[in-house]
Amino acid sequence: xxxxxxxxxxxxxxxxxxxxxxxxCAAHGANVALNxxxxxxxxxxxxxxxxxxxRKGIAIQGDVSDPATxxxxxxxxxxxxxxxxxxxxNAGICPFHAFLDMPVETFERTMRVNLHGAYFMVQAAAxxxxxxxxxxxxxxxxxxxxxxxxxYQTHYTPTKAGLHxxxxxxxxxxxxxxxxxxSLFPGTILTDINKDDLADQEKRSYMEGRIPLGRLGQxxxxxxxxxxxxxxxSQYVTGASLLVDGGAYVNLQ
Ligand SMILES: NC(=O)C1=CN([C@@H]2O[C@H](COP(=O)(O)OP(=O)(O)OC[C@H]3O[C@@H](n4cnc5c(N)ncnc54)[C@H](OP(=O)(O)O)[C@@H]3O)[C@@H](O)[C@H]2O)C=CC1
Ligand SMILES: C[C@H](O)[C@@H]1OC(=O)[C@H](O)[C@@H]1O
Numbered sequence: 001x002x003x004x005x006x007x008x009x010x011x012x013x014x015x016x017x018x019x020x021x022x023x024x025c026a027a028h029g030a031n032v033a034l035n036x037x038x039x040x041x042x043x044x045x046x047x048x049x050x051x052x053x054x055r056k057g058i059a060i061q062g063d064v065s066d067p068a069t070x071x072x073x074x075x076x077x078x079x080x081x082x083x084x085x086x087x088x089x090n091a092g093i094c095p096f097h098a099f100l101d102m103p104v105e106t107f108e109r110t111m112r113v114n115l116h117g118a119y120f121m122v123q124a125a126a127x128x129x130x131x132x133x134x135x136x137x138x139x140x141x142x143x144x145x146x147x148x149x150x151x152y153q154t155h156y157t158p159t160k161a162g163l164h165x166x167x168x169x170x171x172x173x174x175x176x177x178x179x180x181x182x183s184l185f186p187g188t189i190l191t192d193i194n195k196d197d198l199a200d201q202e203k204r205s206y207m208e209g210r211i212p213l214g215r216l217g218q219x220x221x222x223x224x225x226x227x228x229x230x231x232x233x234s235q236y237v238t239g240a241s242l243l244v245d246g247g248a249y250v251n252l253q
Contacts, residue, residue: 001029002231007081009073011035011064011121012091014042016191017141017219021088022057023049024223025230031056033077035091035121037063056081064091064117065109070124083132086230087125089118089163090141094193096152107155114159118166122181126174135178139229140167141222142183144245152197164241171239180238182229187245189217212247 008025012018014036022032023046032050036043036059043059050057058080062069077084092114095106122138129136143160150157164183171181188194188207198204198216208216225244228234243249 002227002233003086004029006030006085006230007033007077007083008086008088008230009033009035009077009084009125010088010090011073011117012037013046014039014059016193017186017189017222018088018090019046020219021090021222021226022046023053024220024227025086025088026050026053026055026057027223028227028231029055030086030230031081033057033073033080034059035062035064035069035073037061037091063113064121065112067116067120069117070120073121074124074128078128084125084128084136086137086139087122087129088139088141088226088230089121091117091121092141092159092193094153094156096197097155098152099154102155110155110159114156115162115166118163122166122170126170126177126179129179130174130177133177136180137230137234138167138170138174138179138181139226140164140181140183142167142185142241144185144187144243144249146183146185146241147249167241168239175238180229180234182234182237182239183241184222184225184229185241185243185245185249186222187211187217187243187248189219189221191219207248210248210251211245212251215246217244217246 013034
């Protein structure tokens, strides 16, 4: 098993990609601590699935936009499992909205959850890994949106570019501690975050038509790439990014 004996922390793991990745890491041998902010039932269901795989799971509630959540999450995970080997920064929101009348609160909330939250979470996880002294892996759920724009995502795409930029800089800052820092760039993955947006059949068909592999993504499509970056298979990979988009990005014509 690629993650046997490792402790993995995942933010935003009560649903969607985070939940799939948390359960997927458990299937590869890890004990997993989940962060979530509101969905108690979803978080508990994810823990139950992890335990059904014979691993340990714990759900810890906290809004990542509050810097205090980061230190509390890491401290409680260490109390439960003793250490942090892998940290997956996944929590994120994308409240689609036009640019010209973007509400200040929507802009600021998106920044605080997706980028500020990531900064303090990554910092807290990295401090624990440095204390342990034997390296680690930090993975950011960035996006294809780090590379391309979206008309109704002017507040969101900068957070995804910023997240990858954060991984690049912390890869340098933490390399001396053998802590690797990488980004995943999912394309369009079917989750609650885009349920309303993709209810527009015209848009959905357009998005599907852009994908050489012929389908939109599922949360489980992120499991393999996450396990790869979490495991020693990627021991010489840091500061890198991996598109997980069915080929959408390269499909110009
Ligand atoms: N789906 C897609 O097409 C793509 C998604 N991504 C990125 O993947 C990540 C996961 O998205 P996805 O699974 O689709 O979204 P979902 O909406 O399905 O899940 C989001 C998760 O984040 C949690 N969350 C939201 N806000 C907070 C917060 N303030 N503090 C802690 N947890 C929070 C939610 O928990 P709760 O409900 O309990 O608050 C939930 O578990 C995001 O960062 C997103 O930007 C990137 C590219 C494409
Ligand atoms: C939420 C969107 O459907 C999704 O988020 C991203 O980061 C992708 O680029 C998609 O636009």
